[in-house]
């Protein structure tokens with residue numbers, strides 16, 4: 074979790090995980106192949122966020138100090154709605170329905186120019202459609218910030 078994120082997430086527990094079963098590694102490799110380019114180095118551990126049914130994530134942009142150009146998140150258990158809002162033009166926004174088993178990828182403008190948030194149960198609508206929130210687990214892979222690759226100076230952070 075990025076330093077700028079303190080206070081953004083409510084009703085959660087989390088961990089940074091670097092050891093995975095062979096079956097999970099195969100899934101993470103599919104995520105990485107889909108989301109990251111060959112030149113991108115990933116943070117050494119994967120962020121696992123367990124959001125309770127009443128939990129939610131307030132709008133934020135992941136810190137550029139701790140997280141690079143790409144954020145890829147696998148959603149598990151409950152569906153949820155992620156809203157992206159342009160940081161300079163609040164009228165410019167979109168919502169993503171994150172079904173269990175789906176992968177979202179934030180890169181380019183979506184990564185840097187839009188905040189992202191996970192709506193709380195009371196506000197959890199995708200258009201007109203009510204999306205009741207249960208417990209949701211997300212598995213988030215991030216690239217290292219530029220200039221933090223292997224062999225370059227600076228210690229890679231343990232997590233975003």
Ligand SMILES: O=C(O)CCC(=O)C(=O)O
Nearest residue numbers: 074078122130135146211
């Ligand atoms: O749970 C998610 O998919 C997003 C989490 C998030 O925005 C963060 O940890 O920075």
Ligand SMILES: [Fe+2]
Nearest residue numbers: 133134135189
């Ligand atoms: Fe985030």
